Amino acid sequence: MKKLVIGNWKLNPATAIEAVRLAKATDVEGAVLCPPDIFLMQVGETIKKASLGAQDLFWKDAAAVTGEASAVQLKQIGVLYVIVGHSSRREELKETDELVNLKVKAALAAKLKVILCVGEDLDIHKQGEVKTRAFVLEQLKRDLDGVSGGENLIVAYEPVWSISTSNTNLVDTPEEASIMIRYIKDESSKMGFDKVPVLYGGSVDSKRAKDFLSRGIIDGVLVGKASLNAEKFKQIISLV
Ligand code: PGA
Numbered sequence: 001m002k003k004l005v006i007g008n009w010k011l012n013p014a015t016a017i018e019a020v021r022l023a024k025a026t027d028v029e030g031a032v033l034c035p036p037d038i039f040l041m042q043v044g045e046t047i048k049k050a051s052l053g054a055q056d057l058f059w060k061d062a063a064a065v066t067g068e069a070s071a072v073q074l075k076q077i078g079v080l081y082v083i084v085g086h087s088s089r090r091e092e093l094k095e096t097d098e099l100v101n102l103k104v105k106a107a108l109a110a111k112l113k114v115i116l117c118v119g120e121d122l123d124i125h126k127q128g129e130v131k132t133r134a135f136v137l138e139q140l141k142r143d144l145d146g147v148s149g150g151e152n153l154i155v156a157y158e159p160v161w162s163i164s165t166s167n168t169n170l171v172d173t174p175e176e177a178s179i180m181i182r183y184i185k186d187e188s189s190k191m192g193f194d195k196v197p198v199l200y201g202g203s204v205d206s207k208r209a210k211d212f213l214s215r216g217i218i219d220g221v222l223v224g225k226a227s228l229n230a231e232k233f234k235q236i237i238s239l240v
Contacts (some may be wrong), residue, residue, distance in 0.1 A: 004220030007227030
């Protein structure tokens with residue numbers, strides 16, 4: 001399988017004009033673009049080679065719920081991938097593993113490809129490898145509880161302390177990330193998710209990407225900040 005490069009635009013850009021411009025500039029084979037929901041349609045209509053991804057979904061269809069988007073709604077505008085359980089949602093919106101689990105199930109039932117984000121925060125990271133592994137394993141178990149048929153499941157290991165920190169020294173190394181990704185693959189396989197692709201995310205830019213993507217164990221990268229810079233993002237894609 002070709003390695004995946006996912007661009008998570010988060011709450012950017014500010015305008016539809018900029019969103020369309022960025023989509024045009026990064027419309028390359030192998031890229032998955034995840035704009036905010038408000039720009040999904042325009043980005044979807046703009047791209048010809050890249051795939052469309054959403055940053056989240058709600059787990060029910062046609063419900064009396066305000067301000068959400070369902071799997072069915074996302075699918076009908078051409079969304080193929082959906083990020084679930086991103087650390088920013090777990091932190092800012094207090095999204096629990098129980099909610100993440102409902103979202104994973106809803107997305108898989110709708111045949112969307114799920115990018116499930118897991119990863120420890122700095123506090124846990126500082127407590128060492130045993131604690132970190134236990135935390136990530138618990139997240140995986142809770143998020144995937146009762147989930148079957150994982151052929152559309154992708155996991156992204158994103159150590160929270162390494163996200164958006166490329167200008168500080170606090171970044172995960174490809175060596176450390178590879179060890180955790182090996183562990184995630186082994187444990188996922190024990191849970192019945194054989195051969196689940198596992199990506200790395202956390203301050204991947206055009207300089208760091210090569211080190212991560214050259215590791216056989218890492219099946220791709222989830223890119224935040226650098227996905228907003230067309231040149232940098234295309235450099236990353238050119239590596240896969
Ligand atoms: P970053 O974001 O590349 O800006 O660190 C990654 C992510 O949050 O998915």
